[in-house]
Amino acid sequence: MSRGKLPRPTDAELAILRVLWDRGARTVREVHETLQDGGGYTTVLKTMQIMTEKGLVTRDESQRAHVYSARLPRESTQQQLVTDLVDRVFGGSPARLALQALSTKKTSPEELAELRQLLDSLEKESES
Amino acid sequence: MSRGKLPRPTDAELAILRVLWDRGARTVREVHETLQDGGGYTTVLKTMQIMTEKGLVTRDESQRAHVYSARLPRESTQQQLVTDLVDRVFGGSPARLALQALSTKKTSPEELAELRQLLDSLEKESES
DNA sequence: CTGGAACTACGAAAGGCTTCGTTGACACCT
DNA sequence: AGGTGTCAACGAAGCCTTTCGTAGTTCCAG
Structure with missing residues (x-):
């Protein structure tokens, strides 16, 4: 499941990815603190767990507080979203x-x- | 409810809007026939009814087969989506x-x- | 008038996203 | 050992989207 195309990230997922891209690998708590409007801690946690299942992020579980990283660099995701929008709305x-x-x-x-x-x-x- | 900002159209909604933009006002049946992959007739109908509630399209009910039109021109929606993407992913x-x-x-x-x-x-x- | 075709409307099911409460594990401090 | 704080995991609820079956209406042909 790590192979194949990644799904288009949702808005909440994108917000988390932005943090990971801007600041590098981070724990859930750090992401949660950075996101002022990301909902409660468990909300961010759950979303990041789902993102792990989807392959949008990877996590290092060697520490008690798991450390998450974006799987794709920012540019790849930008590319994906741009191509998507071009196809869907710009002919x-x-x-x-x-x-x-x-x-x-x-x-x-x-x-x-x-x-x-x-x-x-x-x-x-x-x-x- | 016709005032205020329109929600970002979903993928299915966008497919329908593209038909209305390309071909002008159309009935559900015509949209359905144009969309080869839009699902069954009632699926398209339901989606267009929801779009009406959201204000994405308007409909003329004076005929038995209601005639739907995109509420906003293509360019406005493109603008909206571009601005959206720019804000969410391009800083x-x-x-x-x-x-x-x-x-x-x-x-x-x-x-x-x-x-x-x-x-x-x-x-x-x-x-x- | 009756049957069928063309419609709309309604409701429900399935799946995804978002949110959060609760639980249990673990570590540290006293 | 007991208490406190930090963390992951789980499950459920609420909402939205997509899909479709069914029912009811209207119109027209025969």
């Missing part, structure tokens, strides 16, 4: 999603530059 | 999402040009 066109995303809020000059760079390399590719 | 940065989206699949030269144009106008704005 399979990542560019449409990108356009929609950018036309919303303001973006820093640094990010704009980064995007331009990516755009350049993509255009270069398509020329080849 | 509030639309540009990060855009980068992730573009680095995945290939994008047509036309779309690249469109993106470049948007980028230009965004940079012009930030200069002002």
Whole structure:
């Protein structure tokens, strides 16, 4: 069951994954304390147990307080969710999603530059 | 209940909305026939009734076969979902999402040009 | 008028998510 | 040894989503 594709994380699961990504491996108590709105301790615990079953996280049980880690790096999950959204709502066109995303809020000059760079390399590719 | 923010559509609801956006106002039967994998007729009907309660769609009951329309245009819902994803997984940065989206699949030269144009106008704005 | 087709409405079942109370284990302190 | 605090495990409840069977209505053809 550790093989195969991981399910799309739910909202509560995503909140926990964010903590794990931001701070690295953590115990339930630490995650619970970081999440101000994550519900009670046992709620977080239960969710993390389910996430373990699903393979979304792994845990080290060698200590009394089990230490959990995200199984996939943040980028993989972002990729999964983006692909998902593109397929479900943007007719399979990542560019449409990108356009929609950018036309919303303001973006820093640094990010704009980064995007331009990516755009350049993509255009270069398509020329080849 | 028609006021206030609409809930994020579920996957099944999104499939139905796509039909309504693509083809315009439709009866349950028409939606059901368009969706090859949408389950039985009553499944689609039930879902659309729930969507009506939620305000995701409106219906015209003047005919025997009620005619349903998406309440919000496609773009609004795309916007909602993009904002949602940006907040939940991209730390509030639309540009990060855009980068992730573009680095995945290939994008047509036309779309690249469109993106470049948007980028230009965004940079012009930030200069002002 | 009667039967069947096309509909809507209703309700229930199954599964998933979220929440939490309770229990039991373990460790530490006194 | 007894008490306290920390922890995992379990189970159940409540809610939502998805699915579908059934019942009732309306319309039309014969």
